[in-house]
Amino acid sequence: MSIAPGLQPESWHLLTLLDRAPGLHALADTLADLVDEGHPILAGTADLKYSNGLVRFQERHPDHYVQFGISEQHMVSTAAGLATTGWQPHVATFASFLALLACEQIRTDVAYTRLPVRLIGHHAGITLGYYGTSHHATEDLAITRSIAGLTVIAPADAAQLRSALRAATDWPGPIYFRIGRGQDPDVYDHDDRGFTIGRAIEHSTGSDLTIIATGSMVHPALSAAAVLEAEGISTGVLDMHTVKPLDADAVSRAAARSGVILTVEEHSVLGGLGGAVAEVVAGHGHGARVVRHGLRDEYALVGPPTHLYRHYGLDTDGIVHAARTALG
Amino acid sequence: MTVVKRDPQRDLADLIDTISERALFARLETVRLISIAKTGHYASGFSCAEILATLYYGVMRLRRGEPDWPERDRFLFGKGHAAATLYPLLADWGFFDPRELDEYTRLGNAFGDHPDMTRIPGIDFSSGSLGHALSTGTGIALGTRMRGYDSNVFVLLGDGELHEGQIWEAALGAAHHQVSNLIAIVDRNDHSLDGRIDTVTGIEPLEDKWRAFGWQAHRVDGHDVAALLALLRSVVADTARTSPVVIIADTVKGKGISYMEAEFGWHLGWLAEQDERNAIEELRRGR
Numbered sequence: 001m002s003i004a005p006g007l008q009p010e011s012w013h014l015l016t017l018l019d020r021a022p023g024l025h026a027l028a029d030t031l032a033d034l035v036d037e038g039h040p041i042l043a044g045t046a047d048l049k050y051s052n053g054l055v056r057f058q059e060r061h062p063d064h065y066v067q068f069g070i071s072e073q074h075m076v077s078t079a080a081g082l083a084t085t086g087w088q089p090h091v092a093t094f095a096s097f098l099a100l101l102a103c104e105q106i107r108t109d110v111a112y113t114r115l116p117v118r119l120i121g122h123h124a125g126i127t128l129g130y131y132g133t134s135h136h137a138t139e140d141l142a143i144t145r146s147i148a149g150l151t152v153i154a155p156a157d158a159a160q161l162r163s164a165l166r167a168a169t170d171w172p173g174p175i176y177f178r179i180g181r182g183q184d185p186d187v188y189d190h191d192d193r194g195f196t197i198g199r200a201i202e203h204s205t206g207s208d209l210t211i212i213a214t215g216s217m218v219h220p221a222l223s224a225a226a227v228l229e230a231e232g233i234s235t236g237v238l239d240m241h242t243v244k245p246l247d248a249d250a251v252s253r254a255a256a257r258s259g260v261i262l263t264v265e266e267h268s269v270l271g272g273l274g275g276a277v278a279e280v281v282a283g284h285g286h287g288a289r290v291v292r293h294g295l296r297d298e299y300a301l302v303g304p305p306t307h308l309y310r311h312y313g314l315d316t317d318g319i320v321h322a323a324r325t326a327l328g
Numbered sequence: 329m330t331v332v333k334r335d336p337q338r339d340l341a342d343l344i345d346t347i348s349e350r351a352l353f354a355r356l357e358t359v360r361l362i363s364i365a366k367t368g369h370y371a372s373g374f375s376c377a378e379i380l381a382t383l384y385y386g387v388m389r390l391r392r393g394e395p396d397w398p399e400r401d402r403f404l405f406g407k408g409h410a411a412a413t414l415y416p417l418l419a420d421w422g423f424f425d426p427r428e429l430d431e432y433t434r435l436g437n438a439f440g441d442h443p444d445m446t447r448i449p450g451i452d453f454s455s456g457s458l459g460h461a462l463s464t465g466t467g468i469a470l471g472t473r474m475r476g477y478d479s480n481v482f483v484l485l486g487d488g489e490l491h492e493g494q495i496w497e498a499a500l501g502a503a504h505h506q507v508s509n510l511i512a513i514v515d516r517n518d519h520s521l522d523g524r525i526d527t528v529t530g531i532e533p534l535e536d537k538w539r540a541f542g543w544q545a546h547r548v549d550g551h552d553v554a555a556l557l558a559l560l561r562s563v564v565a566d567t568a569r570t571s572p573v574v575i576i577a578d579t580v581k582g583k584g585i586s587y588m589e590a591e592f593g594w595h596l597g598w599l600a601e602q603d604e605r606n607a608i609e610e611l612r613r614g615r
Contacts (some may be wrong), residue, residue, distance in 0.1 A: 069500065078467035078470070080464050087474070108460065109460055113445060
């Protein structure tokens with residue numbers, strides 16, 4: 001592999017991934033804890049229990065675990081059937097295969113029926129870097145966001161994932177959880193008890209610029225804000241963990257106090273967080289500009305994820321650069 | 329006190345009569361509902377009328393007026409486009425007021441061409457998009473079993489529906505998980521929208537295919553109520569079964585109306601007034 005100077009190669013095979021993926025431990029361990037606490041949770045996957053860590057759940061609760069094999073559509077529809085009998089199924093697979101391959105099953109069997117199924121799309125965005133376009137999920141937010149009645153949550157780190165899974169236990173309808181490869185750096189240093197579905201976390205407010213980020217982009221957005229602040233640019237950061245229902249009030253407040261809103265997502269700029277925020281700002285006025293930062297109308301290159309983040313400006317430097325450009 | 333000694337043979341004959349009468353009722357109601365909607369699926373409903381009536385009056389464990397009874401048997405209509413033939417039977421079970429069907433397909437009415445579980449009591453799962461029901465049925469069968477109920481889940485599939493890949497994902501999965509309380513019935517009326525199945529995409533030999541996937545497979549005349557009843561009851565009575573079961577029910581698309589039986593184009597249609605009267609006559613006569 002030829003790599004750019006200063007970049008380290010990544011050893012990154014799926015079967016060795018788990019040891020270095022606290023975010024995936026958070027998924028399996030939280031679900032297993034919830035079973036211990038009496039929640040009617042089932043967990044299943046489509047031949048990816050090592051990739052998403054559910055092997056740890058299976059060890060603790062084999063009777064609450066279902067292996068579906070490589071049949072994502074069947075898995076989603078079966079989860080819907082299970083939900084009609086009082087269970088709360090959590091089914092997990094790569095985000096690309098969940099949101100794209102099983103899109104119609106999600107829409108018709110899970111969302112239209114308003115069943116409490118939890119769809120866990122992991123390795124979202126470009127976290128499966130050199131596996132190529134088939135494994136990249138850069139459309140999943142746009143797809144799931146347009147499905148009526150489906151809640152869409154993209155936690156920023158392991159702690160927030162734990163909080164989100166817990167908050168979801170009494171959420172009545174279906175939820176799509178968008179998570180990465182479980183290796184996002186910590187944003188929150190403990191279980192984030194203040195987590196509320198649909199309410200953004202306001203890290204800071206700024207009069208020049210507000211960065212609204214979701215999922216894996218919250219951490220670099222915070223770092224970028226620190227750099228910008230040091231340059232004298234008044235910068236706010238919103239963690240928009242719930243992409244739908246979007247916290248329109250938080251967006252509106254940000255638009256009222258900042259001239260520019262920069263949305264940052266590990267996703268296409270078409271129809272994801274940026275689209276959602278732009279829809280709110282267009283509706284509420286306030287005269288703010290919305291600049292959407294993410295992948296353009298393109299398929300991501302092949303490469304190790306951190307290299308791709310640098311290439312597409314989805315790291316601290318890239319976000320700082322996008323902010324400066326947005327501010328003119 | 330007088331004790332009436334029951335004659336099991338007589339009871340069975342009465343039941344078969346009742347089921348046949350309910351199948352006719354379902355066909356007549358189908359004609360009435362499509363008349364309200366001014367388009368609908370006559371032929372697909374007619375091919376499975378005996379199957380539906382046999383399940384609902386001779387096989388399934390249900391409680392009158394209690395569509396959500398947790399221990400009930402479930403019915404999933406894979407070929408949901410024939411819902412107009414099912415609704416009258418659900419009304420008959422007291423799951424909703426039959427007069428609600430008078431507004432069939434009108435703006436905002438719960439009853440459309442495909443069944444909606446969120447609005448229609450007694451619909452155990454919504455359908456319409458082909459290929460999903462064997463999976464949702466697998467989920468319900470697993471879910472009830474894990475809850476400790478001995479419910480059976482019946483899934484009626486169209487033969488054209490077997491073209492969908494998800495059917496075979498479900499066939500693999502249900503066999504692997506030994507979902508023995510799942511009973512699929514294939515309405516083998518030999519036609520999909522574009523013509524005879526074997527000219528669209530061939531599916532035979534069907535029993536061999538299902539057996540190769542690990543299912544117990546049977547074949548039956550889907551209009552012979554006595555045969556359907558005997559087979560379904562023997563499957564249900566076999567509590568030692570360890571695999572899911574499929575029944576290939578050979579049927580005639582448009583069964584009961586001569587020109588619909590002869591012409592596959594009746595998948596979707598609407599009988600104008602005089603034709604409708606003739607159709608009702610033909611159905612009543614039993615040809």
